[in-house]
Amino acid sequence: MNSSRALFSPALTANISRAACKGIYSSTATAAGLRASCAAIRPFNIPSQRNFSVSHRAQLEFFPPPKNLPNIKITPPSWPHPDFTEKQLKDIEVAHRDVRTASDWVAYNSVRFLRWCTDVVTGYRHDPNKPYKMSERKWLVRFIFLETVAGVPGMVGGMLRHYHSLRRMKRDNGWIETLLEDAYNERMHLLTFLKMAQPGWFMKFMILGAQGVFSNAFFLAYLVSPKTCHRFVGYLEEEATKTYSYAIEDLESGKLPAWENLEAPDIAIKYWNMPEGHQSMKDLLYYIRADEAKHREIHHTLGNLNQKEDPNPFVSEYKDPSQPHPGKGIEHIKSTGWERKDVI
Numbered sequence: 001m002n003s004s005r006a007l008f009s010p011a012l013t014a015n016i017s018r019a020a021c022k023g024i025y026s027s028t029a030t031a032a033g034l035r036a037s038c039a040a041i042r043p044f045n046i047p048s049q050r051n052f053s054v055s056h057r058a059q060l061e062f063f064p065p066p067k068n069l070p071n072i073k074i075t076p077p078s079w080p081h082p083d084f085t086e087k088q089l090k091d092i093e094v095a096h097r098d099v100r101t102a103s104d105w106v107a108y109n110s111v112r113f114l115r116w117c118t119d120v121v122t123g124y125r126h127d128p129n130k131p132y133k134m135s136e137r138k139w140l141v142r143f144i145f146l147e148t149v150a151g152v153p154g155m156v157g158g159m160l161r162h163y164h165s166l167r168r169m170k171r172d173n174g175w176i177e178t179l180l181e182d183a184y185n186e187r188m189h190l191l192t193f194l195k196m197a198q199p200g201w202f203m204k205f206m207i208l209g210a211q212g213v214f215s216n217a218f219f220l221a222y223l224v225s226p227k228t229c230h231r232f233v234g235y236l237e238e239e240a241t242k243t244y245s246y247a248i249e250d251l252e253s254g255k256l257p258a259w260e261n262l263e264a265p266d267i268a269i270k271y272w273n274m275p276e277g278h279q280s281m282k283d284l285l286y287y288i289r290a291d292e293a294k295h296r297e298i299h300h301t302l303g304n305l306n307q308k309e310d311p312n313p314f315v316s317e318y319k320d321p322s323q324p325h326p327g328k329g330i331e332h333i334k335s336t337g338w339e340r341k342d343v344i
């Protein structure tokens, strides 16, 4: 997939960079972070050490061609992705679960604060009344930064529940696998976007800092209140679903011309099992948005449960399977999560 070249020709990248920098510097909301993030996404043809470059080197570094090993043929994904139909992908909607408890309030406002920080770092703006607009490059910066953070909660939550099960010598009732699968899925989002762009040193530094702070904070918070943490991730995924919906909107209204005829990278086509004729960048964004909506459903549901006793409803067998119930797919997806009384 020759996506890098197709995505950003030298002329286009220079224009994108100029437009983006101009937009940022002329804005009254300009902050040091925004200036820095602009420097971080300078295209590869402008000589700079603070480069968010797009180059073939990314593919060489991150995705070496499969080696011809003497015994191993292929390493398939540990959690194969469930199939989604076109209708299911299109039916995903932006949604918000209202704040009902003090714990919800803490979770929701933490997400709002984090969202503000991320907007500043990735130079995100989605206000049609301002001259500033998102470009393909700006979207990629945002996707990559967000996905490096999104893979943390599932892994930390899964790890802590694993330790808890060992320490207390108790069953976990199926939560660990779903949390690890969630983290795996987020990492696949990241690996897919890294096929299209490679972060420069400034971006890598921001990612390092964000991971250091967020992983430790989430680890401690999960020890104190796992319920609040699942609600927090539910709200975070509401934002992720919104972000991908806006990106799809931009692409469909012709604001992202470089993505209009772009094919999805091979890694994505294989992982999501994208059918023939539905393997474009636009299709990819629909698949990822559906994943984010699924995470939103999972974490809002887990946030409704008794953390110590309840089984994981997403992997349980139901007494009456003919009734809609949570599962791995999105055929009965509930945007604001399942209430405890409906599933346990």
Ligand SMILES: [Fe+2]
Pocket (backbone or CB within 6 Å): 147, 150, 185, 186, 189, 240, 292
């Ligand atoms: Fe994601």
Ligand SMILES: [Fe+2]
Pocket (backbone or CB within 6 Å): 150, 186, 237, 240, 291, 292, 295
């Ligand atoms: Fe997500």
